[in-house]
Amino acid sequence: MKKFAKTFALLSLTAVALVGCGSSDSSSSTSVTTSVSDSDEVTTNAPSGTSVIAIGSLNGIFSPFFYTTAYDNIINSSIQESLCMTDREGQIVPRLAQYDIEEVTNEAGELQTVYTFTLLEGLLFSDGEPITADDVIFSYLVQLDPTYDGMATLSTLSILGLDEYINGDATEIAGIQKIDERTVQVTIDGIDPAAIHKLSIAVLPEHYYGEGFVKGDLSAVKAKNGSPLGAGPFKFESYANNVVNLIYNEHYFLGVPKLEKLKYQVTDTSNLLEAVITEQVDISDPTASPEMLARVESSGLEYRLIDNLGYGYIGMNAERIPDINVRKGLMHLMNREPAVRSYYGDLAEVIERPMTTVSWAYPQDAEEYYGYSTSKALEYFNQAGYEQIDGKLVKDGVQLRIEVGISGGGTMDHPAAPVLTQMKTDLEAMGGVLEIFDTDGTVFFEILNAEEWDMWVAAWGSTADPDMYQIYHTDGSTTRYNINNPELDGLIEAARSTNDTDVRAEYYAQALEIVMDEAVEMPVYQRKNMYVINPDYLDINSLPDDMTPFYTFYKELNNLEMAK
Amino acid sequence: MWQYIVRRICIGVVVLMGVSMIIYGLIRTAPGDYVSTLTSSNPEVTQEMVDRLNELYGLNDSIPEGYAKWAAGVFRGDLGDSFIEQKPVAEVLSSKMWISFWMAFPAYILQILIAIPLGILSATKQYSKIDYAVTTIALMGMSLPSFFFAAILQRIFAQGLGWFPLSGMKTARMDYEGFALMLDMAKHLVLPVMVLTVLGIGGLMRYCRTNMLEVLNEDYIRTARAKGLSESKVVYKHAFRNTLIPIVTILGGMIPGLFSGSMITEGIFGIDGIGNTALTALRGGDIPYIMGSTLFMAALTLVGTLVSDVLYGVVDPRVRLK
Numbered sequence: 001m002k003k004f005a006k007t008f009a010l011l012s013l014t015a016v017a018l019v020g021c022g023s024s025d026s027s028s029s030t031s032v033t034t035s036v037s038d039s040d041e042v043t044t045n046a047p048s049g050t051s052v053i054a055i056g057s058l059n060g061i062f063s064p065f066f067y068t069t070a071y072d073n074i075i076n077s078s079i080q081e082s083l084c085m086t087d088r089e090g091q092i093v094p095r096l097a098q099y100d101i102e103e104v105t106n107e108a109g110e111l112q113t114v115y116t117f118t119l120l121e122g123l124l125f126s127d128g129e130p131i132t133a134d135d136v137i138f139s140y141l142v143q144l145d146p147t148y149d150g151m152a153t154l155s156t157l158s159i160l161g162l163d164e165y166i167n168g169d170a171t172e173i174a175g176i177q178k179i180d181e182r183t184v185q186v187t188i189d190g191i192d193p194a195a196i197h198k199l200s201i202a203v204l205p206e207h208y209y210g211e212g213f214v215k216g217d218l219s220a221v222k223a224k225n226g227s228p229l230g231a232g233p234f235k236f237e238s239y240a241n242n243v244v245n246l247i248y249n250e251h252y253f254l255g256v257p258k259l260e261k262l263k264y265q266v267t268d269t270s271n272l273l274e275a276v277i278t279e280q281v282d283i284s285d286p287t288a289s290p291e292m293l294a295r296v297e298s299s300g301l302e303y304r305l306i307d308n309l310g311y312g313y314i315g316m317n318a319e320r321i322p323d324i325n326v327r328k329g330l331m332h333l334m335n336r337e338p339a340v341r342s343y344y345g346d347l348a349e350v351i352e353r354p355m356t357t358v359s360w361a362y363p364q365d366a367e368e369y370y371g372y373s374t375s376k377a378l379e380y381f382n383q384a385g386y387e388q389i390d391g392k393l394v395k396d397g398v399q400l401r402i403e404v405g406i407s408g409g410g411t412m413d414h415p416a417a418p419v420l421t422q423m424k425t426d427l428e429a430m431g432g433v434l435e436i437f438d439t440d441g442t443v444f445f446e447i448l449n450a451e452e453w454d455m456w457v458a459a460w461g462s463t464a465d466p467d468m469y470q471i472y473h474t475d476g477s478t479t480r481y482n483i484n485n486p487e488l489d490g491l492i493e494a495a496r497s498t499n500d501t502d503v504r505a506e507y508y509a510q511a512l513e514i515v516m517d518e519a520v521e522m523p524v525y526q527r528k529n530m531y532v533i534n535p536d537y538l539d540i541n542s543l544p545d546d547m548t549p550f551y552t553f554y555k556e557l558n559n560l561e562m563a564k
Numbered sequence: 565m566w567q568y569i570v571r572r573i574c575i576g577v578v579v580l581m582g583v584s585m586i587i588y589g590l591i592r593t594a595p596g597d598y599v600s601t602l603t604s605s606n607p608e609v610t611q612e613m614v615d616r617l618n619e620l621y622g623l624n625d626s627i628p629e630g631y632a633k634w635a636a637g638v639f640r641g642d643l644g645d646s647f648i649e650q651k652p653v654a655e656v657l658s659s660k661m662w663i664s665f666w667m668a669f670p671a672y673i674l675q676i677l678i679a680i681p682l683g684i685l686s687a688t689k690q691y692s693k694i695d696y697a698v699t700t701i702a703l704m705g706m707s708l709p710s711f712f713f714a715a716i717l718q719r720i721f722a723q724g725l726g727w728f729p730l731s732g733m734k735t736a737r738m739d740y741e742g743f744a745l746m747l748d749m750a751k752h753l754v755l756p757v758m759v760l761t762v763l764g765i766g767g768l769m770r771y772c773r774t775n776m777l778e779v780l781n782e783d784y785i786r787t788a789r790a791k792g793l794s795e796s797k798v799v800y801k802h803a804f805r806n807t808l809i810p811i812v813t814i815l816g817g818m819i820p821g822l823f824s825g826s827m828i829t830e831g832i833f834g835i836d837g838i839g840n841t842a843l844t845a846l847r848g849g850d851i852p853y854i855m856g857s858t859l860f861m862a863a864l865t866l867v868g869t870l871v872s873d874v875l876y877g878v879v880d881p882r883v884r885l886k
Contacts, residue, residue: 445600478609
């Protein structure tokens, strides 16, 4: 399960290309000016040295549009640059382009949002060709092609004229307009605060990828998946023998990188720390555990801890356990603190609302909703009509029986496992039955997707935008809780229809209260991830300060430097 | 003999069809298909996207339909494109096959060089201390889990002594070329080869010992001894040569298997071989790759048994293939 949670976190870090939230125009232009002045300062020293970073198994799909694993996308992020990116808090800030969001009303009186992206001046791809509005539009057209089969969800936006393009004969998209050589305008129907993240795509060079590209045929674009070209800090040289070879990009817009070469070495997860100790790699990301932390410290390496973008929870299906009092009773049987403490030590904390604490929308003052108390649990079971007869907790002659799924590798190796075992003991003492099924991950999710668990233990990978539609809304595609609460649906929809962060945070705080009151999801833990660094090879000060899941050293690869 | 080979090949094709049908049915019914693995953790994916992906990857077809499409492709010489690597399966197989081979081949030679003498030694000294020691060590090698043994080797030789690299196929930090690159890669293969060798010795040694014992009990060995031949002549000239017959057949049969890779060992040592890729494919529901690689391995197995049967006829004049 640990592994799953990690995969989730990694996937969510990247699968949802760029995430964050709208910011005001004034703040965006200031950050652009600072970044440009930065670049003027760092062009003095010639790049030198070779650094090696450990990476998981690669599929070799080095395209920001077609990758399927987070590891492949790490390579992409070293080679490509996007229009915008997330800052440390997950808010969107300009990168290659400044942006402006404007809400307008068209002639028919319908509300629309216009996004204007203006590329910075003098931008070049790594082959020296200029980056223009045509490249941006080309990149949009690839993701919006009728035959596009990548993971990007750009096509779910209601861009004007998109339907005619995907399902009809239109040769261009009415809502995507080139204003001048550096400016592109995208118009969408209505308001969608998450749209800016989807629109902030990586810019692919049309002169390289676009050769032979026609609507409905992406084969020419895909043919370049193994030999990418972009505007990122490093240029792709080769991928062979499980090593990705990159070389500095002298045209990088934030200044020439300090490293001459950057390599990614595929390393098995069981060897991530050992690979740094044996000086095979300079940075790796072993799973953070108290034992791992002790080993890192004893081997004299440096480490950085970063919150994981996601959280662990125990979920319940309101259709399988329809009585809310039964669910509340079960909630009161969950003793989370000792379980999380014993599994993670200081590397995780118990959370009180089902949302990653990294998110700007997490209500920091939230208090415990269902404290551990067997007497309160029994009270709720009694309210639900259950009575203790002959040592059994029964209602209408049927004993209370709950089946819970957990993916603990067959050995209950999971931070929430002690919660379940204690619940089982407590519930059995009351006369109920809790059946724990420690199930293999694939099977576990198969059963979960078929909604056949009463209760289950899993983790959500989060995105920077806290939109909850798919998870909690009645019509959400990944809802497994079956809350079906109109008030909650209303709040989620309302939060989706404004770009004002403060207003949205308030809606989400209310929505989370409803989710807690429905007793369908007990938030369990927010854990941390870890990077281990060899300070003998890499200048530890060249890593950015206060890294967050939205802002890791991968965003400042150009600053990485060998130790003196 | 040619007639025999042709007949065997024809039967082989039928067997392959049966194998591929069963495998296809199994993969398609196994939980966690490619599209659901890909999309399950991304809350932004809509049902329409999932449907479209299922259509694109042919997962909406029924099992017989899907199999028919795949088989038709194979008859045209097209194994399809790997879902995970987005490249033709044949290309992936041929690019990764050789590294697996270069890992397996030295191990194969070492196994022969170590297991056969040990087998003879323990057979000639049956029930002696040497016999027990050799058998025990061989059995330990056989039953050691590869990941465990690999971890021990990594701990001793990479972390402790620093003689060999921990994992990987080459030193990423250095840009070796030509002979230096070959040397560097060879150094990286030492530990995986050790794992494969130790794991493989046991079986071969036991096989050799059993056959040697059988021959040593034959009448003609007693005759040879009765004639007053020296013990070494009896063992190496009369007994060993006859033991070779079954051994050569099993060794010949192992050759095609050198291309099939080793799932666990490759993964631990970060080697981009055919076995580890198969494991990834299995986890990710990459149907074309699993089908392609199992077809490849099934074909190799059939070729292996055919080779060993033919070799049997070559080394043993009493065997006639019809």
